[in-house]
Amino acid sequence: MTQQFASTAPPPNFRTVKSSQVVLKELMIPSYANFGGKVHGGVILSLMDKIAYTTAASHSRAYCVTASVDSVNFVNPVDVGELVTLMASINYVGRSSMEVGIKVMSEDFKRGIEKHTNTSYFTMVAIDETTRESTPVPGLILEENIEVERFIWGKFRKQYRADYKKQFHQLKTNLNMEKEKTKLLAENCFIKS
Numbered sequence: 001m002t003q004q005f006a007s008t009a010p011p012p013n014f015r016t017v018k019s020s021q022v023v024l025k026e027l028m029i030p031s032y033a034n035f036g037g038k039v040h041g042g043v044i045l046s047l048m049d050k051i052a053y054t055t056a057a058s059h060s061r062a063y064c065v066t067a068s069v070d071s072v073n074f075v076n077p078v079d080v081g082e083l084v085t086l087m088a089s090i091n092y093v094g095r096s097s098m099e100v101g102i103k104v105m106s107e108d109f110k111r112g113i114e115k116h117t118n119t120s121y122f123t124m125v126a127i128d129e130t131t132r133e134s135t136p137v138p139g140l141i142l143e144e145n146i147e148v149e150r151f152i153w154g155k156f157r158k159q160y161r162a163d164y165k166k167q168f169h170q171l172k173t174n175l176n177m178e179k180e181k182t183k184l185l186a187e188n189c190f191i192k193s
């Protein structure tokens, strides 16, 4: 993929970050609650998957699948009655993959307090519906410095994901399981055999 630094006009099929940005708001109703009275993490994850699809499909104008989700850390609980807002935009595009950055906030109406719930990155891949193979997506027009920075971070995250996959595969291939079992004495487990 060629970066268009010197050009004054982007290639015709490229699309801006703003053209596919999505905001989704949902009221947290009682049926979303767990036994502790807080909203299930799975409810938030489902909304995140929905907005990731909408953003990726809007950019690529293609059917997309979720290829991976980076770690999701819930930094604050969400209560029933709060309004959850998800904001998503395309950070990075490769040939067929798109990294969608998602920020989730929740708002307590009564107290007028807004909390950051989590931020995560979904990798979505555009699929050709006839061949079922991955298919190229339009390039991204970066109009603001923050968009350029997000693209750079997205590029690094893609590399880190690939490195992690490779390293973990190597670990699984080379691991001496018997040796590792002897190290479990210091862990919070009991081997019953």
Ligand SMILES: CC(C)(COP(=O)(O)OP(=O)(O)OC[C@H]1O[C@@H](n2cnc3c(N)ncnc32)[C@H](O)[C@@H]1OP(=O)(O)O)[C@@H](O)C(=O)NCCC(=O)NCCS
Pocket: 065, 066, 067, 068, 093, 094, 095, 096, 097, 098, 123, 125, 134, 161
């Ligand atoms: C995602 C999927 C299409 C990738 O298939 P593949 O054979 O690896 O496809 P390709 O080699 O053509 O790679 C396509 C792109 O996906 C990216 N990719 C593949 N696996 C990935 C993963 N686990 N995480 C992040 N990106 C991934 C590749 O880097 C590549 O990106 P690029 O084109 O921008 O360089 C395939 O694994 C799939 O269909 N998975 C199931 C997805 C699904 O059903 N999700 C919903 C689950 S309920």
